[in-house]
Amino acid sequence: MLQLDAIDAGYGGFQALFGVSMHVDAGEAVAVIGANGAGKTTLLRAISGLIRSTAGSMVMEGQNLVRMPAHRIIETGIAHVPESRRLFPRLTVRDNLRMGAFTPAARAGFARQLDYVYTLFPRLQERQGQLAGTLSGGEQQMCAIARALMSRPKLVLLDEPSMGLAPVIVAQVFDLVRRIRSEGYTVLIVEQNVRQVLKVADRAYLLEAGRIKAAGPSADLAASDDIRKAYMGI
DSSP states (O other): OEEEEEEEEEEEEEEEEEEEEEEOOOOOOEEOOOTTTTSHHHHHHHHTSSSOOEEEEEEEEEEEEETHHHHHHHHTTTEEEEEOOOOOTTSBBBHHHHHTTTTTHHHTTTHHHHHHHHHHHHHHTTTTSSSSSGHHHHOOOOOOHHHHHTOOOOOEEEEEETOOOOOOHHHHHHHEEEEEEEETTEEEESSSSSHHOOOOOOSEEEETTTTEEEEEEEEHHHOOOHHHHHOOOO
């Protein structure tokens, strides 16, 4: 579905990614793990077109993403749930969801997709008239994921969905990830909570200082002594 080959990217004169190659197949959940500052967020921002890669190739189902503007990348079937959720706090839940359905195809199917999202997340229907900024942390993450689903994506990018949440809410967030997986969505998730994310992902890549240092089935990485010591406190 998504293929990255030798991607370089960064901000101004600062290079954050160095020759990153990876792939995500349809139906998979793939994790990118690593410490803060490893380049995980930069990777997702490059895929969704929020920053431009400076070298390499990036292809989504045969379409070259490297020079494609961000609004066109969404139309290829990629939706991005950003770090810290980035909801519109003074808009209602329903209006936040409407913002996720701004492509022509999504606008045409807004009512149908809204019903589907409310079926997945009935709590959002209960709070559809509430300002998004007044939701709990877990509800805000739910709303951010639901907003991404409003574009009817093929691939969902999740950036640190557990960040800043209490442990009990973190468990709920990973349940959300399992739920959208069970609905058939392909997921690429970057996450510092290595222990939890390896339980929901099929495969994982370890990113260190902007380079892929290890890759393989999640069970293999979870069993690695080096990863357990460095990232899981074991």
